[in-house]
Amino acid sequence: MSDANLLYVDSHAFHDVEVKGRRVLLHVPSTGIFDLDGVTTEVLDFVRPKATVSFEELQQRFSGQGSPTLIADAIEDLKSLGVLRGDPAQPDHGPGISVTEFPLSTLVLNVNTGCNLSCTYCYKEDLTTPSKGEKLDFDKAKKGIELLLKEGAKRDRINVVFFGGEPLSNMRLIKAVTAYAEERCREEGKQVDFSLTTNATLLTEEIADWFNEHSFGISISMDGPQAVHDLRRKTIGGKGTYEVVAKKARMLLSRYTARSVGARVTLTAGYSDVAAIHHHLKDDIGFAEVGFAPVTSNPVTTFNLVGDELRAVFDAMKTLGREYVAAAVEGRNIGFSNMHQMLSDLYEGRRKALPCGAGIGLLAVDHKGELNLCHRFTGSELPTFGNVETGIAKAELGAFLENALDRSERGCSTCRIRNLCSGGCYHESYANFSDPHSPVYHYCELLREWVDFGIEAYLEILEKNPAFLHQHVANRSSEL
Known part of the structure; x- marks a missing residue:
C-alpha cells in the first residue's frame, strides 16, 4: 500500500535540457516541451536523484524560500506531468493492445526488380539487371489497388508509391495503374496521391510532363558533387552516372510545377561533408529539399558508417x-x-508507439503479389503477410506488430526518446541483428543527441520567428 505522504519520482517521464540559459522539459510520454520557471527548476533538481520524496522533505528543503503557493504549484505541475506520482513508476512496456485492424493509407508497388544501375551500397535483396528484372503485372497491381481501397475504406486520401529496381523501367505499368487508381478513386469519392523515387537516368521530357499532369511526388537519388556521386552510383558497366543524372534532374526541375522535387542522399563510409553535399544539390542543382540516409546496415560492411565516422x-x-x-x-x-522532419515531430507533439507506418498504414507489393512489411523487405527472408489475391494475413501481421509494440524486454522502455524513435527502422534492425524488433542500439545515443539538438533548434525558431514553423513545418506534407 502506498504512503499518502510519499511521492515517487519517475525519472523516465522527463528529460530536461538547458538551452542558452533557458531550462526546458521534454515530457517523454506526450512529447510535449515545457518551459521550466525558476521555482519548478529548483524542485525538479531537488527530486531528480531520489526514488521517493516525502512532503516533509519538500517542506524542509523549501521552507522560507519563496512563496509557499509557488512551491505548491510547482509540485502540482510536476505531479500533473507524472514526474511526481502517488504510486511507484513503471517502465513503459508499450500500450499492450491487440492489433486487428490495418487501415492502409499507402501501398508501395515494386514494379520491377531490375535496375540499370549497380550502386555499390544497394540494400535490395531482389535487385537484378534490367534483362533479368521481374516486373509486376497489371492484374496484380490492380488487385493491390483494390486491397488498398478496401482496407483504407475510412481514408479520404490514399497514396500509391512506385518503387523498384528502377521504377521508370516499367513506365507502361505506372501509367496503367495511375489511370486505374484515379478512376477507382473518383468512383469511391477519394483523393489519390502518387509518388516515386528514381535514379533519373531514364527521365525524358515526355515522362516529366506526364508526371506533372498527375502531380507525382518525385525524389531523385543523388549523392552530391560528381566525385562523391560517381564513387558509388555507377552503371552496371562501372561508369559513374553524375553527368547524366545532373542533366536529367535540371531538366525535370526546369519544367516541373506540380510539386516540389527532393533529393535523397545515401551517406557511406569515406565522405561525411553533409553541408557540401547539401549546398551542391540545393544551390547548384536546384532541389527543393535534400534528405540524408546514413548507411549502417549494408551487407558489404566497408560501406557502413561506424564509430568515429558515424559520429562525424x-x-x-x-x-x-x-x-x-x-x-x-x-x-x-x-x-x-532531416531537420524539417525533426521539427515537425516536435511541433506536432507526435507520440509514436511504432517506428513507422509499416504494417499498419503501409504495405509493399512485390512482383509475385506478396504483401511485404515495406519496400525494403521485398526479396528478403522475412515472411510476407498475405498477398493481393487473398488479402492481408491479419493474424500474422497483428502478431508482428504486437511484438513491436511490446517494449518490456528492450531498452526503449526507459529511453527518453522512446516515443519519437520507437526502436528505429525495422529493416535497419533486421540487417544488423537479424531481428526486425531489435532496437537500433548501434546509434541510440547519437539519436538522443539529435533529438536534444532538435529541441534546441525548435526553441530558437519558436522564440525568434514562430511564423516559420506555422508556414513551413506545419504545412510540411503539402510542400512535398
Whole structure:
C-alpha cells in the first residue's frame, strides 16, 4: 500500500535540457516541451536523484524560500506531468493492445526488380539487371489497388508509391495503374496521391510532363558533387552516372510545377561533408529539399558508417542544422529534410508507439503479389503477410506488430526518446541483428543527441520567428 505522504519520482517521464540559459522539459510520454520557471527548476533538481520524496522533505528543503503557493504549484505541475506520482513508476512496456485492424493509407508497388544501375551500397535483396528484372503485372497491381481501397475504406486520401529496381523501367505499368487508381478513386469519392523515387537516368521530357499532369511526388537519388556521386552510383558497366543524372534532374526541375522535387542522399563510409553535399544539390542543382540516409546496415560492411565516422556524420548534420536555424530565423527554408522532419515531430507533439507506418498504414507489393512489411523487405527472408489475391494475413501481421509494440524486454522502455524513435527502422534492425524488433542500439545515443539538438533548434525558431514553423513545418506534407 502506498504512503499518502510519499511521492515517487519517475525519472523516465522527463528529460530536461538547458538551452542558452533557458531550462526546458521534454515530457517523454506526450512529447510535449515545457518551459521550466525558476521555482519548478529548483524542485525538479531537488527530486531528480531520489526514488521517493516525502512532503516533509519538500517542506524542509523549501521552507522560507519563496512563496509557499509557488512551491505548491510547482509540485502540482510536476505531479500533473507524472514526474511526481502517488504510486511507484513503471517502465513503459508499450500500450499492450491487440492489433486487428490495418487501415492502409499507402501501398508501395515494386514494379520491377531490375535496375540499370549497380550502386555499390544497394540494400535490395531482389535487385537484378534490367534483362533479368521481374516486373509486376497489371492484374496484380490492380488487385493491390483494390486491397488498398478496401482496407483504407475510412481514408479520404490514399497514396500509391512506385518503387523498384528502377521504377521508370516499367513506365507502361505506372501509367496503367495511375489511370486505374484515379478512376477507382473518383468512383469511391477519394483523393489519390502518387509518388516515386528514381535514379533519373531514364527521365525524358515526355515522362516529366506526364508526371506533372498527375502531380507525382518525385525524389531523385543523388549523392552530391560528381566525385562523391560517381564513387558509388555507377552503371552496371562501372561508369559513374553524375553527368547524366545532373542533366536529367535540371531538366525535370526546369519544367516541373506540380510539386516540389527532393533529393535523397545515401551517406557511406569515406565522405561525411553533409553541408557540401547539401549546398551542391540545393544551390547548384536546384532541389527543393535534400534528405540524408546514413548507411549502417549494408551487407558489404566497408560501406557502413561506424564509430568515429558515424559520429562525424551526426556532427556534420548538426552543423547543417545550425545553418537551417539561422536561415529559418530570417524566414528562409533551406530545405534540409532531416531537420524539417525533426521539427515537425516536435511541433506536432507526435507520440509514436511504432517506428513507422509499416504494417499498419503501409504495405509493399512485390512482383509475385506478396504483401511485404515495406519496400525494403521485398526479396528478403522475412515472411510476407498475405498477398493481393487473398488479402492481408491479419493474424500474422497483428502478431508482428504486437511484438513491436511490446517494449518490456528492450531498452526503449526507459529511453527518453522512446516515443519519437520507437526502436528505429525495422529493416535497419533486421540487417544488423537479424531481428526486425531489435532496437537500433548501434546509434541510440547519437539519436538522443539529435533529438536534444532538435529541441534546441525548435526553441530558437519558436522564440525568434514562430511564423516559420506555422508556414513551413506545419504545412510540411503539402510542400512535398
